[in-house]
Amino acid sequence: MCLAVPGKVVAVEDGSDPLTGLIDFGGVRKQACLEYVPDVRVGEYVIVHVGFALQRLDEESALASLQLFEELGLLEEEFGDAWQQAAREAGEPAPAGAPESGSEAR
């Protein structure tokens, strides 16, 4: 979770509070808070960490990082089902009540 993952801004919700956009991380799309990069535009790449865009990044660097993170399994870790991962790790079934998707609320 210390890594920030690069992604492409595919939509900005004008007037949203906090300022929010849709980011494409190599196929996985997630909402992210854009309050810390308020001037960002659709089509630009940003570094996103725990749902917050922290800096802009050029496209070439972003695509190279995405490829690396995929190779390292970090995209699955970041966006996959955390309960399933933890269950595999523990050698046990996921606890009852754990959602099928990895994260809540959004």
Add this chain to the structure above:
Amino acid sequence: MKYIDEFNDPELARRLLDEIRTTATRPWALMEVCGGQTHSIIRHGIDQLLPEQVELIHGPGCPVCVTPLDVIDKALEIAARPEVIFCSFGDMLRVPGTDRDLFRVKGEGGDVRVVYSPLDALELARRNPDRQVVFFAIGFETTAPANAMAVHRARREGLGNFSLLVSHVRVPPAIEAIMTAPACRVQGFLAAGHVCSVMGTAEYPGLADRFGVPIVVTGFEPLDILEGIRRTVRQLELGEHRVENAYPRAVRDDGNPAAVRMIEEVFEVTDRNWRGIGPIPASGWRLSEAFRAYDAEHRFDVAGIRTEEPAECRSGEVLQGLIKPTECAAFGTTCTPRTPLGATMVSSEGACAAYYLYRRMNAPATQGARPAAEEMNPVA
């Protein structure tokens, strides 16, 4: 040189390695601070590709690994309460407390939720006004702006059922602690790129001067890491100790000023315990006075919990670069990702987990060092 063909640009990687080889005339010990860099280094065998004179020491830059045991125990106690929805990032689920982990608490009926962002936890608080929603706010400077904004908004909205269990840590005091430790061998630092994306580089020149060490801000891709090493070794050979930014495409010298302002409004600097290392002065953040009402430690009266590390776990020495994971007797025997003694074996950013996944048989880099396909997903 088996791994080098897998680099994005193998030819550039060879050139960087050649330059490091011809530049290094003496032994140098460098520390990469960031756990993500450690993961990338071990996965790509960068430490094995380097000339003998250049040694990489793995630093304490894994937020999951350094969260102290007593904070994990506080999290477990809060998470087990019936009125609580406890929210955490997924990589905290298997971090061992004294006698269980969050995964176990969930199995025993605790309402533990995995969130992608602290704003998701805030949304849960809005939707569940009759429950207490607690977010486990761990992490370095990269994570602090997100957690700061979550609690800032909670106060603005008057959400009385949202709080943070805070265990934030800061890199510069950790560098200072490493350099002042009697057994320190570190002569140069690869500073963590994404931490500097937020904080910029202003905190580092004083450290470089005081300890006479080069500090090179470095990214995460293998070529970034080689470039960071090349620049650090060049400075060392020239007798220099400057701060250099080798990751300018993501790091501005002033970082992200808006994010830093938010951190400074919500948090104040405090002493922190680091798991396996112990207390480091001024090495963390806690909620500032204006936001203290959102501190879960006080809301749930767990501030008194104190615990001891298991004696056989040497993760503290690993985190300080004093030993390699394979030098611990428990490594790969009583301590594995399935039965971790310490957090360095849990998180994919932990040095022990990286060694276990990619070098579990302690084999030479050129044979038997790659994980089987089903193990490619770190800590999975």
